[in-house]
Amino acid sequence: MTVTLDDLTRTTGEWLRGEGPMSDVVLSSRIRLARNLAEQPFLSTASSTERTEVFRRLTEEIASSPFGADALLVDMADTDEIDREVLVERHLISRQHAAGEGSRGVSISPTETQALMINEEDHLRIQVLRSGMQLDELWEEANRIDDLLSQRVAYAFDRQLGYLTACPTNVGTGIRVSVMLHLPALKLTKEIERVARAARDLRLAVRGLYGEGTDTVGDLYQISNQTTLGKSEEEIIQTFTGSIIPKIVEYELAARASLAKRRSDYLDDKIWRAYGILCHTRSISSGETQSLLSPIRMGIHMGRFDRFDIPMLNELFLHTQPAHLQKIHGRSMDEDERGVERARYLRKRLAAGSKPSSA
């Protein structure tokens, strides 16, 4: 009944499902709550035994909770590097969690909408994720999981401060709300900087595909709140749903419409060259693949590209990333080998997936 990691790898998971509200611009939305057990020290000071005890306790409680019954528990100590990277590429765990040490893991629901990290920076990080703009639904889901768990374990909590966390920026609600946006038109028209400034003025962080410290790749921008103290969860979510995200979506769609009207040849050239390169390359990096898939994603949403659809694009997007590529290919490869294998994979998939020419 429980899925395995290999089962997951065969699908594109939730974050690349390509559906949900505003999904022509919003790839996915996510909420995570940082929690720690009252009975154990924070991980920075915990002994190996205490750390193991946190892991044991939390995995037991999650597994016996209704939401955890079907979940896949991944014990990082038993998981090789490629599989850990697969989880990062699927946005189920952080880079830090993959690279970490000691007793730690993640509990993943079969649809990949829930991923509970144990012993990352905090004892527990409840993460819920959905494709498209679904923060209200996510908050309900995260809240439910949080409530159920809080009936089983005592959280580190302070009446004045709220939830206590390893890093001071998470103290309070312990919530991080983030939305992954695809903004190719704002990038092309160079309006992206104005949008990023507006977000920063609202004390929101603008980051790349894999969160903190990563570059934007493929015109994907992750917008998230920076502080969790002094506002309620609902207020924080309201910042996203009430104004900033719908506004950015509106700007992006306006920029796309303007490009289509004023620079349609340039726009189509961008889209179709990317397709031409992906169809014929003999060696390509993961980053360049994502950059080339970006205008095609926009092209599909704008009805200007029809050789394949969003589900196939998302599959290409995920399966060409280093760990997925190696997982599919069945063995570990160095960067040069991956470049050649990635190109071979793309050519094969695009030749198979092509609809009749409409050029």
Added chain:
Amino acid sequence: MTVTLDDLTRTTGEWLRGEGPMSDVVLSSRIRLARNLAEQPFLSTASSTERTEVFRRLTEEIASSPFGADALLVDMADTDEIDREVLVERHLISRQHAAGEGSRGVSISPTETQALMINEEDHLRIQVLRSGMQLDELWEEANRIDDLLSQRVAYAFDRQLGYLTACPTNVGTGIRVSVMLHLPALKLTKEIERVARAARDLRLAVRGLYGEGTDTVGDLYQISNQTTLGKSEEEIIQTFTGSIIPKIVEYELAARASLAKRRSDYLDDKIWRAYGILCHTRSISSGETQSLLSPIRMGIHMGRFDRFDIPMLNELFLHTQPAHLQKIHGRSMDEDERGVERARYLRKRLAAGSKPSSA
């Protein structure tokens, strides 16, 4: 019997015939002789009437010579800008001749191996041109034309100096020998600068596709002698045939072999990406088209690309240049329109010309 300019436009002409010795590296070779009539002043000081008289006299003598019987005489005064540019793109006249003023023209043999410019910088420029490395044959041909004409007109000639010409650098033999080389591998391996230095040490000029003052485009390099005084024609030609050109060809082929052996993925990627872009672009410049055709040309010669052959490549090379494109399209277009039309032309030709996939 005589061909028209429109007839010519339908073929790729001699310089892109793609045959002849060393044609995997040497696109074409050319010899031109600068001559002036003794009876008339040089063009820099000639009156309009004198200039017209030179034109009348030379066209008459050429037309009644055996080599000129089938030739197409183009009177520049009657020729519109696109047709003049067509002649430049076919390497039958210089840019200066196309842009010039006053009574002037060119006599072109049906196979385009002979192009005699009248009233360019000198009264007469006898040009002979062949695909591949054929300087000895060309010298014989140029010499024959020169002899036949010298029986009909008196050339400006000085016992000490030799042939007198408008520009001092042409005084003496009045010969310019030039060879058009395709050197993509030397460019990729960055050895091209060493080759250019070696050529310059031999007092040879290294130039781009359209001669003097033009940039190299599509890895095409034109090597020609700089001075014509103090050496016989045969000695000048010997510099090319005896050492420098066979040596450069050898270097280029060695660089290609080395790339194939050590960096085959990189090489194939270069070739096939270029093809992918050409197949799918929606707007492309003439310069970029030539740059992309370059690795494909190399790929065909190396047996690494098989979607089309050299004759088709040369047709694409010529027909995507601005004047040919407009001629084929049947009307004058601005740069933006040309970019879109060029992309359309390429997509149509490549879709039609594609052989079954071997990817």
